[in-house]
Amino acid sequence: MTKWTGVFPAVTTKLTQNxxxxxxxxxxSIDRLVRNGVSGVIVLPMLGENASMTLPEREAIIRAAVEVAAGRVPVLSGLAEITLDNAKANAKLYESFGAQGLMVFPSLGYKTDPRETVEWYKGIASASSLPIMIYNNPIAxxxxxxxxxxxELVDTPEIVCIKEETGDIRRVTDMYIEFGDRFSIFCGxxxxxxxxxxxxxxxxxxGMTNVWPAECVELFGLCAQNKYPEARTLYHILTPSFHLxxxxxxxQxxxxxxxxxxxAPEWTRAPRLPLVGAEREHVVSTVTKAIDALAQRSEKAA
Structure with a gap:
């Protein structure tokens, strides 16, 4: 069974100004991520503007990611659709494009009830041989x-991982109590x-691993080694930016x-527009403070 571990950035799709x-x-950007130690990459996540991309664009992005990753890390693709038929068809297509896993959204067009949610994920799992990460983000x-x-999904072998994004930290422990190590559990x-x-x-x-891959890989590693005092020091520098x-x-x-x-180019596809005014200044100020603090941290370590 596939066991994903480590830092998997949700990769932004770079666009030209038009x-x-x-x-x-x-x-x-993907090569930069891999060279800085990430364990996998996920193209076409929500952060990659999946729903704004045509199918030919998605194909080009997946194939390009597989090419540049060159077997160094697994390449997953987001799968975000409205109907089950489209989701199943694209699961097969993404596998043919070279994706090595899928991060599967719920239906984008309808809030499924529990029975329907089970059938959604079982149906997609049956459509290809790819391992699946469930993208659990009820807030969005x-x-x-x-x-x-x-x-109800524990006996579906293709479902191997949960991206936990409820915001309720208790859910992590609840899943471990119920399922042990049946699923890889990722913080989202x-x-x-x-x-x-x-x-x-x-x-x-x-998301912010796109910005600071080495530092985010270091942060995850410190936690994995139970070096929480050191992890908290770095976390305090990065958390204001993580809130973004x-x-x-x-x-944006x-x-x-x-x-x-x-x-990297900051451009997004409409209806998203470039940031302006006080909102832009807030992001610039937040990120600049982290840049300066990370530089001071490096100087102290030198």
Missing amino acids: GNVDIQATKD YGVDVTVDILR VDDLIVESSALGVTGWVS DTHVKLV YIKLAENLVYG
Whole structure:
């Protein structure tokens, strides 16, 4: 059975100013992530503007990611659809494009009840041989894959991982009590990673790792080694920026942060618009403070 562990950034899709996919910039960012020690990458997550991409664009992004990863880390793709038929068809397609796993959203067009949620994930699992990470984000999508629902999915072998993003830290422990190590449990909220690590999560789907991959990998490693005093010091530097990952405009926020830190294009596809005014100043100030604090930390360590 597939066992994913470590830091898996939810990769932003780089765009040109006129809204076209910038494949080379996307490949460069993925290579940067891998070189800085991430354990996997997830293209076409919500942060990657999945729902705004055409199928040919998704194919190009997945194939480019697989090419640049070159077997160094697994490449997962987000799967975000409205109907089960489309989800099943695209699960097969993404497998043919080279994806090595799927991060599966609930239906984007309808808030399924528990019975329907079970059938949604079972149906998608039956469509390909790819291992599946359930993207459980009821705050954004209105569907909570609860312990009771997971109990109905425990015998579906393709479902191997839960991205836990309820914001209720107790859920991590509840899943371990109920299922032991049946599922890999990943933290899906940047500003809960240290808390989640203390409860035993095996991985982290992270937005701000796009910005600071080496530091986020270091933070996860410190927690894994039970070096919590050191982890908290780094966490205190990064947490104001991690809060940007939980805002409705996280795509714009994180892309702007990437631009500030390493020059990646900040452009998004409409209806998302570039940040302006006080909101932009807040993001710039928050990220700049972290840049300065990380530089001071490096100087002290030298």
